[in-house]
Amino acid sequence: xxxxxxxxxxxxxxxxxxxxxxxxxxxxxxxxxxxxxxxxxxxxxxxxxxxxxxxxxxxxxxxxxxxxxxxxxxxxxxxxxxx
Amino acid sequence: xxxxxxxxxxxxxxxxxxxxxxxxxxxxxxxxxxxxxxxxxxxxxxxxxxxxxxxxxxxxxxxxxxxxxxxxxxxxxxxxxxxxxxxxxxxxxxxxxxxxxxxxxxxxxxxxxxxxxxxxxxxxxxxxxxxxxxxxxxxxxxxxxxxxxxxxxxxxxxxxxxxxxxxxxxxxxxxxxxxxxxxxxxxxxxxxxxxxxxxxxxxxxxxxxxxxxxxxxxxxxxxxxxxxxxxxxxxxxxxxxxxxxxxxxxxxxxxxxxxxxxxxxxxxxxxxxxxxxxxxxxxxxxxxxxxxxxxxxxxxxxxxxxxxxxxxxxxxxxxxxxxxxxxxxxxxxxxxxxxxxxxxxxxxxxxxxxxxxxxxxxxxxxxxxxxxxxxxxxxxxxxxxxxxxxxxxxxxxxxxxxxxxxxxxxxxxxxxxxxxxxxxxxxxxxxxxxxxxxxxxxxxxxxxxxxxxxxxxxxxxxxxxxxxxxxxxxxxxxxxxxxxxxxxxxxxxxxxxxxxxxxxxxxxxxxxxxxxxxxxxxxxxxxxxxxxxxxxxxxxxxxxxxxxxxxxxxxxxxxxxxxxxxxxxxxxxxxxxxxxxxxxxxxxxxxxxxxxxxxxxxxxxxxxxxxxxxxx
Numbered sequence: 001x002x003x004x005x006x007x008x009x010x011x012x013x014x015x016x017x018x019x020x021x022x023x024x025x026x027x028x029x030x031x032x033x034x035x036x037x038x039x040x041x042x043x044x045x046x047x048x049x050x051x052x053x054x055x056x057x058x059x060x061x062x063x064x065x066x067x068x069x070x071x072x073x074x075x076x077x078x079x080x081x082x083x
Numbered sequence: 084x085x086x087x088x089x090x091x092x093x094x095x096x097x098x099x100x101x102x103x104x105x106x107x108x109x110x111x112x113x114x115x116x117x118x119x120x121x122x123x124x125x126x127x128x129x130x131x132x133x134x135x136x137x138x139x140x141x142x143x144x145x146x147x148x149x150x151x152x153x154x155x156x157x158x159x160x161x162x163x164x165x166x167x168x169x170x171x172x173x174x175x176x177x178x179x180x181x182x183x184x185x186x187x188x189x190x191x192x193x194x195x196x197x198x199x200x201x202x203x204x205x206x207x208x209x210x211x212x213x214x215x216x217x218x219x220x221x222x223x224x225x226x227x228x229x230x231x232x233x234x235x236x237x238x239x240x241x242x243x244x245x246x247x248x249x250x251x252x253x254x255x256x257x258x259x260x261x262x263x264x265x266x267x268x269x270x271x272x273x274x275x276x277x278x279x280x281x282x283x284x285x286x287x288x289x290x291x292x293x294x295x296x297x298x299x300x301x302x303x304x305x306x307x308x309x310x311x312x313x314x315x316x317x318x319x320x321x322x323x324x325x326x327x328x329x330x331x332x333x334x335x336x337x338x339x340x341x342x343x344x345x346x347x348x349x350x351x352x353x354x355x356x357x358x359x360x361x362x363x364x365x366x367x368x369x370x371x372x373x374x375x376x377x378x379x380x381x382x383x384x385x386x387x388x389x390x391x392x393x394x395x396x397x398x399x400x401x402x403x404x405x406x407x408x409x410x411x412x413x414x415x416x417x418x419x420x421x422x423x424x425x426x427x428x429x430x431x432x433x434x435x436x437x438x439x440x441x442x443x444x445x446x447x448x449x450x451x452x453x454x455x456x457x458x459x460x461x462x463x464x465x466x467x468x469x470x471x472x473x474x475x476x477x478x479x480x481x482x483x484x485x486x487x488x489x490x491x492x493x494x495x496x497x498x499x500x501x502x503x504x505x506x507x508x509x510x511x512x513x514x515x516x517x518x519x520x521x522x523x524x525x526x527x528x529x530x531x532x533x534x535x536x537x538x539x540x541x542x543x544x545x546x547x548x549x550x551x552x553x554x555x556x557x558x559x560x561x562x563x564x565x566x567x568x569x570x571x572x573x574x575x576x577x578x579x580x581x582x583x584x585x586x587x588x589x590x591x592x593x594x595x596x597x598x599x600x601x602x603x604x605x606x607x608x609x610x611x612x613x614x615x616x617x618x619x620x621x622x623x624x625x626x627x628x629x630x631x632x633x634x635x636x637x638x639x640x641x642x643x644x645x646x647x648x649x650x651x652x653x654x655x656x657x658x659x660x661x662x663x664x665x666x667x668x669x670x671x672x673x674x675x676x677x678x679x680x681x682x683x684x685x686x687x688x689x690x691x692x693x694x695x696x697x698x699x
Binding site: 010021049075077080 | 314319323324326327329331333337359360385412554558559560561564566595598604661662
């Protein structure tokens with residue numbers, strides 16, 4: 001299935017080659033779990049601090065059971081702050 | 084020493100400078116800086132006074148840790164009644180000015196009255212004098228900085244200065260120190276200008292000594308620095324990307340307001356983000372971001388030093404802006420960018436330079452321009468009003484032109500300088516002003532992030548993110564994640580953040596330490612430096628006391644529960660798209676509970692019991 005990944009800040013180095021600044025369209029197997037997707041791009045659990053699926057926060061403990069759907073956008077940040 | 088125990092009272096009407104002892108009884112109850120200076124203001128100033136009249140006072144205050152080796156101990160605050168809001172103002176700045184005040188031997192400076200002619204205050208340790216500023220009145224903050232450094236032949240001198248916008252009466256003018264650090268919000272610079280005070284130049288050679296328990300202090304400071312270094316946010320995130328890393332985060336979660344908060348979500352967010360600042364430019368292959376920067380004693384160093392593309396339309400004929408200077412920070416980039424719909428990073432960097440050069444708050448300014456843009460779009464404003472500027476959302480040219488106009492103080496600049504509330508009232512569109520207590524919102528939509536809505540509504544200095552940064556919990560998961568759209572639990576969260584922040588602001592520390600530090604990291608540093616008992620519980624009580632004292636000042640100034648409200652747009656116009664689609668602020672659900680846990684009556688008034696409990 002087709003879906004999208006967005007890696008920000010220091011995680012941009014894990015993005016596969018492409019032109020867009022943050023986003024890549026990828027093809028993955030059906031029923032892929034969120035935690036598997038994160039591991040596939042070599043992002044360590046402690047680096048994946050803020051993980052959104054379609055803009056909604058997914059708690060760390062829910063990532064293993066979260067099944068991704070066609071067209072989902074997964075956005076990931078390391079620990080960051082500002083204000 | 085933690086406190087120098089000495090303050091300087093400057094009567095500008097009489098031209099006198101008088102040292103006096105710090106009121107240590109009050110210091111034990113209000114610690115320093117924001118809290119202690121607000122106590123002095125509450126005792127000495129009639130809350131109903133004209134903020135721009137001689138009866139208002141302007142206090143520059145340090146905290147007991149300012150100038151020590153504690154991480155981030157470079158802060159000072161400016162306290163007065165605000166001309167923008169009519170409420171109590173406390174604006175906090177980093178850099179090196181606060182520590183220099185301590186090195187010269189002063190905890191705070193109280194300015195009262197009004198000078199007949201423009202003056203600046205010169206402090207060289209215990210030598211203090213008012214000098215004529217007639218030849219620097221009318222100069223920008225940057226020009227003044229250059230002139231005073233040249234006059235006194237002392238590159239180590241630290242100077243706090245107002246720019247031309249303050250002199251012109253812009254109600255959101257700040258005070259600039261070290262060229263790009265600012266006591267930025269609530270118009271504290273306008274109050275300084277109303278007293279004909281152009282600058283405060285300080286050179287101190289005394290250093291800091293006499294800590295209550297020096298060994299214990301250095302132990303606590305070392306432990307605190309280790310926590311900051313080991314913290315992922317304070318040790319890596321903020322130093323590497325600065326505050327601007329939030330642009331994509333807040334946009335991603337559905338909390339980034341745009342176009343005068345008509346929309347949530349901004350397509351150009353990526354182009355004005357921290358990540359974009361680090362990309363090489365097409366013209367010269369260099370990035371916007373030159374380096375990070377830290378204030379005095381800071382081990383985080385979130386500051387950004389940037390350059391503008393020399394070929395960009397805003398500066399191609401202005402070589403004076405081709406060098407590196409401060410910016411962009413997140414709040415400024417949001418107000419000048421997303422809120423106006425402008426996604427031109429170089430234009431925003433240039434406009435931010437102008438905010439620093441002439442000392443005006445980029446949040447209030449950007450938000451006021453955004454309100455003007457919405458009125459321009461709706462036909463309430465035309466080019467006849469704006470001096471010919473096509474004030475359209477998304478126009479970098481218009482943003483640059485209107486900013487350059489503001490600095491002149493001429494024509495439409497007078498309207499813009501009133502701030503969003505008065506501007507929208509004048510053009511009969513009051514509903515388009517995105518303000519609380521006449522102060523403009525910062526960069527988080529209260530419909531998307533419920534705690535921030537309650538925080539804006541109840542902030543003692545008008546809409547502000549720095550009075551209780553619940554975004555840390557609601558978005559960033561610090562110290563624990565709470566749901567953005569939950570109203571339940573938010574009154575408790577907001578109160579906890581507000582009280583803790585009041586304490587941190589009164590210590591001389593930076594609030595960004597709290598991305599890693601809890602009160603159990605902070606209290607031991609204060610306790611070791613200062614006489615008295617500064618346990619965690621004691622510190623939190625001081626924070627709560629300060630919050631209530633500010634509230635009591637505002638009550639006496641005429642504020643009521645009716646002022647703890649958000650614009651209708653936040654309550655009635657649901658977010659139209661994105662992950663927070665359909666949401667409005669649920670302030671009405673949160674406010675009664677907030678009053679209750681504050682120990683206030685249903686009208687939001689501090690009760691006699693609460694005053695007694697907090698010794699107010």
